Amino acid sequence: MPDDANVLAIEGLRAGYGALEILFGTDLLVAPGEFVALMGPNGAGKSTLLKTIFGMTAVTGGSIVWNGERISGRKPRDIRRRGIAFVPQGRCNFPLMSVDENLDMASCTIPGTRRADRDFVFDLFPILRERRRYPAGYLSGGEQQMLEMGMAMLQRPRLLLIDEPSVGLSPQAIHQVFAEMLRINAEGCTVLLVEQNTRKAMEVAKRVAVLRLGQVIWTGPPSAITHQQLGSLFMTGRLDMAPDDTVFPTV
């Protein structure tokens, strides 16, 4: 296997919406099997970065390389075929279609998915099996989040991009969703998580990356940074308190 197998390398990425640039030279290197929590203040461009990796915004510069292949500029469909799954922020399902039909839609674009794979999703989130004939729009927020995650899991991704899965969820549902991320990560799937719940994110992630004004300004293991330091990074872009030796700024 080449060295860059399942490596996600983002270099000098510039992207945004139409003429509006949101990412100004973002750099991020994610190793195979890593669990990275991407954090930052509102509007920093976290969701934009995930959308851009998945081919849903206009790239104006820099590159995204996955698995040794440049994927920037490709369509979401092609990116998904390369083993990347995306669970966006907010609701992303077909509200008037049943849970079953939603899962059908998720699998109809992946050749070789069978009914058995659906049982695999139901085993991960048993509540979905009970609700399989309900329209997705009638499910609770937590159930919808599980459905959306199940839709991503159907494709057996090697890289999961997941954006704020804990918003509006009960502690119980948050626990289930995070347990599932840890499980697939343990099976070798790389996870890039955007999360406002910094406490929870720092519990599960092996590494933290801080995005501010469209650039990654700090990255390191959760143990290398305190919550105060994180807060000050969000607000001023600087670590006000003296960091310990393991902290290495990237910019």
Add this chain to the structure above:
Amino acid sequence: MLQNLLTDGLVIGSVYALVSVGMTVILGVLGQINFAHGEYYMAGAFAAWWAIDRLGLSYIESIPLAILIVAVLSLVIGYVVMQRLVDVSFDAGIIATLGISLLLQNGATLLFGGTYQVFDGGWLAPMRVLGEDIAQQRILIVLVTLAVFGALEWLVRKSSFGKQMRAVAQNVECCHVLGLDVRRVVLITFILGTTLAALSGVMTAPITMNIYGAMGEAITLKSFAVIVMGGMGSIGGTLLAGWVLGIMESLVAAYVGLQFRDAVAFTLLVLVLMWRPSGFFNTKARY
């Protein structure tokens, strides 16, 4: 007399339903009103006329040929224009489809002249149904409409492509996230919708007998009224609304005056928008 009017209304209503449901499916996946819709109805009628008059084909042979011609035409228009309308604003869609409407109308006038052409085809011999003499072509229109609506319900509810149509209608962004080929779904749905209009045009031409380049204009506006009454996106609602419009027109023409016939659609449209903007029928039926 009344029974006569009702059957008449049902036949005309079926024509409206058939052409309008094409607009309904296009609205569903694209979120745009196809203001050139009547032009595909006109194109279907002209293509069949051309096949009969110039190629010497029989009516029955002209039907599939006309549909094929309109399918190819809308493949081109769909590819060049309609596919791009998925994520543009509603007013851009209006301008684009109105532009296409002008192109097609004037194209037909250029090709076939500005005068009426006489459509010579169809089965006009009467048939006795429930004690009434009705032209076979009229009965055929109702039967074809029922068959088409049955097939469409099945397509949208049960088939894999129908699920994709509903998916695009409900959440385009989610379709991208799941890697669905949104443009392909839009293109195929557009061709489906325009060929339904063409089918309606071919089936109706033997009854109206005169065809001309601008004949689609009134059809577009009436289709718009029908889909608003039907609940903007409901297939079953479109059928009922088509029938309601057809029957009302035929009653108004007989009891109020022929000149008020074309005002019925717009009066109904205004009334519906005032009192029940979600349409006459079940608002949840939208796919």
